[in-house]
Amino acid sequence: MLNKKLPKPKLSSRMKIFIEKAVPNYPFWDFCCDHGYIGIGALQSLKFSEVHFVDQVPHIMVRLEKLIYQSPALNPDYNFSLHTKAGEDICQEVTGSLLIAGVGGTTIKNILESLCNRDLLRADRLLLSPHLDEHIMNAFLASEKMARKYEVLEKISIQEGRRIRPLYIVDKIIR
Numbered sequence: 001m002l003n004k005k006l007p008k009p010k011l012s013s014r015m016k017i018f019i020e021k022a023v024p025n026y027p028f029w030d031f032c033c034d035h036g037y038i039g040i041g042a043l044q045s046l047k048f049s050e051v052h053f054v055d056q057v058p059h060i061m062v063r064l065e066k067l068i069y070q071s072p073a074l075n076p077d078y079n080f081s082l083h084t085k086a087g088e089d090i091c092q093e094v095t096g097s098l099l100i101a102g103v104g105g106t107t108i109k110n111i112l113e114s115l116c117n118r119d120l121l122r123a124d125r126l127l128l129s130p131h132l133d134e135h136i137m138n139a140f141l142a143s144e145k146m147a148r149k150y151e152v153l154e155k156i157s158i159q160e161g162r163r164i165r166p167l168y169i170v171d172k173i174i175r
């Protein structure tokens with residue numbers, strides 16, 4: 001039975017842009033997923049080989065799992081994984097597209113740095129949308145270890161209500 005307390009996932013135009021900009025046919029990672037609507041939208045788009053949801057708060061992930069399993073609009077055959085842990089503690093290779101949105105640049109830096117230091121950062125595209133501390137994320141992207149692997153392809157501005165949110169599209173450098 002659908003739990004009436006769980007809201008229907010609703011994609012804002014900001015969230016739709018994240019899905020549009022991700023690389024098709026490969027995994028989609030929704031780091032710091034919270035409500036999970038972006039990852040759910042990614043699942044429903046049928047654009048990706050698998051979708052990974054990552055958030056460090058256990059009750060958020062319990063609720064998200066219920067939402068996925070209880071929503072009649074979601075096909076149980078969808079290929080997805082839930083990771084209840086800090087993004088910094090992910091211990092498998094991250095491939096395809098990696099989204100981190102709605103957190104500060106320090107958190108984005110910490111997650112990327114941890115993956116990079118353990119050689120797990122293998123994504124073709126990073127979609128990064130810091131809501132504060134943008135300069136900390138930018139300094140990290142410009143650091144030697146990141147700049148030799150990734151380059152900023154595009155920075156776009158997304159209107160969300162009265163706020164403007166940045167989105168950095170950062171691609172792996174192909175040599």
Ligand SMILES: C[S@@+](CC[C@H](N)C(=O)[O-])C[C@H]1O[C@@H](n2cnc3c(N)ncnc32)[C@H](O)[C@@H]1O
Pocket residue numbers: 031032033034035054055056057060085086087088100101102103107111
């Ligand atoms: C404001 S929500 C962002 C939701 C969504 N990404 C969006 O843009 O709409 C921030 C979420 O980040 C999660 N979070 C913060 N730091 C994290 C970390 N280091 N690893 C995993 N999740 C984290 C919080 O638990 C919270 O659910």
